Amino acid sequence: MKHLIVVAHPSEESFTLALARAYAAELELLGHSTTIYDLYRMGFNPVLAAHELEPVRADNPVSGDVARAQEDIRDADVLTVIYPLWWLSMPAMMKGYVDRVFARGFAYESHGGIVHGLLSGKKSVLVTLSGAPLPVLVQTGNWNAVQVLQDTHILRSAGFELLEHLHFDEVVPHLAPAVADQHIAHVRACARKHFPAN
Ligand SMILES: Cc1cc2nc3c(=O)[nH]c(=O)nc-3n(C[C@H](O)[C@H](O)[C@H](O)COP(=O)(O)O)c2cc1C
Structure with a gap:
């Protein structure tokens, strides 16, 4: 299977990035192909421009970086999204990715306020810290808010089948090595559970 892994954390040494790398490495061991979108290192522009709200026309094409990001989602069987909870939500970098890439006409359509996802048939995994x-x-009640907004409103609304929302709590600076190892083993086990060897 083809996996697209989108991760947002400003520090390359963060535990968030370590989880993303371990998850991708496990999938590769299982014979899957992986592409990592490390949004900060890519210098992804998270700011939605006014013209991106206008209908796509010959003289208003989809921005190049958004078109490529949408093509990579189209091409993937599974989208995995990994980020720390910041103020109970995703870092602004990840939110900007969702705002720009999960655009109307690509990720959803809405009629009379009812949203219809356009990415059905694809699977997703959400990993938060x-x-x-x-x-x-x-x-x-904060966990309910996280689930309603992020699992349901974003991923499920766009049509993804959410296989698992894996959450790592009490992730603090200088995490004890034994705890870190346990979490890494857990994210690797998540990959094995959902995606057996090809
Ligand atoms: C700007 C900011 C906001 C945060 N908001 C929350 C929060 O609302 N709830 C929470 O439990 N942790 C919050 N945290 C803690 C992070 O979720 C936690 O430090 C992170 O998951 C650890 O992962 P890392 O080591 O990869 O940074 C916040 C951290 C930052 C930097």
Whole structure:
């Protein structure tokens, strides 16, 4: 299978990036092909321009970087999105990727306010990290907000089958090596569980 892995974290040494690399390495071991979109290192422009809200025409073509990103989604069987929760949401870099790439006519259509996803048939995996413990996020209702907005409103609305939302909580600076190893093993196991060897 073809996997597109989109990850957003400003630091190359972050645990977020380590999870993305381990997940991709496991998929490659299983015989899958992977493309990593490391949005910060690519210098992805997350700012949606006014002309991108206008209908696509000969004199208003889709921006080159968005067209390439959409082609890479079209080409993939599975989209995996990896980011830390910042203010319970995705980093602005990832939000800008979604705003620009998951455009009307590509990711969804809407009629009378009802959204219809256009990417059905594709699978997705969502991997998030938080500083807070998951039970605290659940207890405050924050976890429900995360699921409604990110799992349902974005991925499922666009038509993806969400196979798993894997969350790593209590990810703090200087994570104990044993905990880090456990998390890395967990993200590798997620790859094996959903995508057996080709
Ligand atoms: C700007 C910012 C906002 C954050 N907001 C939250 C938050 O709302 N809830 C939470 O549990 N953790 C929050 N965190 C903590 C991060 O989720 C946590 O540090 C990150 O998942 C650790 O991953 P990393 O080591 O790859 O950075 C925030 C961190 C930053 C930098």
